[in-house]
Amino acid sequence: MLRLLAVLCATALSACGGGGGGSGTPIEPPPTITGPAWWGFGRDAQHSALGSIATQDLNRIAWSTPVDLAPQYTSGGELLIHYGSPVISTHNTVIVPVKTGTTGGFRFDARSGDSGALIWSANADYVLPEHAWVPSYNLTLIAAGRLYAPGSGGKLLLRDDVDSASGAVQTAVFYGAANYAAAPAAFDATIFINTPITADTQGNVFFGFIATGTNPAGLVSGLARVGADGTGSWVSAAAAAGDSSIAKVAANSAPALSADQHTVYVAVNMAAGGAVVQGGYLLALDSSTLTLKGRATLIDPAAGTRAWVSDDSTASPTVGPDGTVFFGVLETNLGSHNARGWLLQFDALLTTVRVPGGFGWDNTPSIIPASMVPGYSGPSSYLLAVKYNNYLGVGSGDGLNRVAVLDPNASQTDPISGRTIMREVQTILGPTFESGSSGPVKEWCINTMAVDPFTQSVLVNNEDGVLYRWDLATNSFTQHIRLTSGLGEAYTPTAIGADGAVYAISNATLFSVAK
DSSP: OTTHHHHHHHHSOGGGOOOOOOSSOOOSOOOOOOOOOBOBTTBSTTOOOBOSSOOOOSOEEEEEEESBSSOOOOTTSOBOBOOOOOEEOTTOEEEEEEEOSSSOOEEEEEEETTTOOEEEEEEEOOOOOSOSSBOOOOOEEOTTSOEEEEOGGGOEEEESOTTSSOOOOEEEOTTOHHHHHHOHHHHHHHEEEOSOOEEOTTSOEEEEEEEOSOOTTOOOSEEEEEOTTSOEEEEEHHHHHTOTTOOEEOTTOOOEEOTTSSEEEEEEEOOSOSSSOOOEEEEEEETTTOOEEEEEEOBOTTTSSBOBOOTTOOOOOEEOTTSOEEEEEBOSSTTTTTTOOEEEEEOTTSOOEEEEESOOTTOOOEEEEGGGSTTOOSSOSEEEEEEEOOOTTSTTOOOOOEEEEEEEEEEEEOTTTOOEEEEEEEEEEOSSBSSTTSSOBOOOOEEEOEEETTTTEEEEEOTTSEEEEEETTTTEEEEEEEOSSOOOBOOEEEEEOTTSOEEEEETTEEEEEEO
16 A cells, blocks of 8 residues: 555554444345355465355446444545455355444344345454554354354354354353353453454364453463364463564464364464564464474565564465465565565475565465466466555555466566565556556555456455456456445455355445346
């Protein structure tokens, strides 16, 4: 975003130089469609964002609904908030996280994917942790049809059978329901969930939390696990990293799981502010015991010093089909790489560092089967779809903002830094100029794209207020639809419904787009 440098410098570095309770009357019977679910952020626990159904044409806005009832715009008309991804059941119920107040307050609405009609709604007692850009409020579905949502005091809100108009919201507490019940006010005041929730196929869920003060359970900031049987466990971020300077799990960064689900990957970082870079690690933990299996210090590959793991980013680990782990960071000295950061990649135990990608800031790469790019003859069975902005006025940034397909196993020279980076298989420039008919273009306001292998295309959202279909066979935008007039905003997710409808967020509104 054009305001990226000023916002980040203001928040960090001198180096810059209960759930329950309805909120609406159910009016729609349960849906009858059966199709592939969209389980949470990045669709699955590997954050591949890889769809399993052909998307519908981008012909019309089928329906829309607010995701923020009181959006707070900057004086320049921008919206610096990360909105959570909708989750979509196999029967095409779309559950939408909604911010209800100016500084917080949340609920989640279940709507018919076909019409947008309300099926049920529940209030959440979740309280936001301290923040600069408003962090995301994300939900997760598990295969059994149970929905998980963050609640106050580090507890989870859960509801079974999300397709049914009737059902109660229950709670699960990773440090024990009896402990919470004995001192709810103490926990609500000190314990805050600060990441999306990630679930495995067995119904075990993982999330980060922060502890801002002493509490009756002796919790300190870390990673929590709630088993499918309700049993909870946790590990402190500092202890897991073996570094007392680590403060917490990085805000907004969803844990990821290996394909065999035996390893959970989580980013941890130092506290924001002060005169040092907000550095951190990527950790590989045993998904059952939360014991350490591997650790990588997150390094700026150009500077050779600790990269910046910003709490204003939503970058989350992505696990490739071969077990390679990808994670985006900012450069040590903001602006030295035009605030593009780097996409780091590691082997499964984080012991081998491989060639980085040329953009990592607030970016969770999406998995592209190599067969989606006709004519590709490189060494990789899969490629990566990434945001590829080049922020105007930051370092040497020219505002020629692109999206890109990268090859993680091939390399080229980075024209900005001169370093070796992942090869650009193809890139495409944003289609809307900031002004006039040449020069800088509007930015890509995405944190994860939705990939449709059936049409060889990627669904991608832009700050010009338009949703685009990026056809990889022709490297062109073959379809588009205007959602809003556009605005500068923090990055938003895209998703695919069980019927192939496409979901995107623009100006505090979720849009369902269909043929």
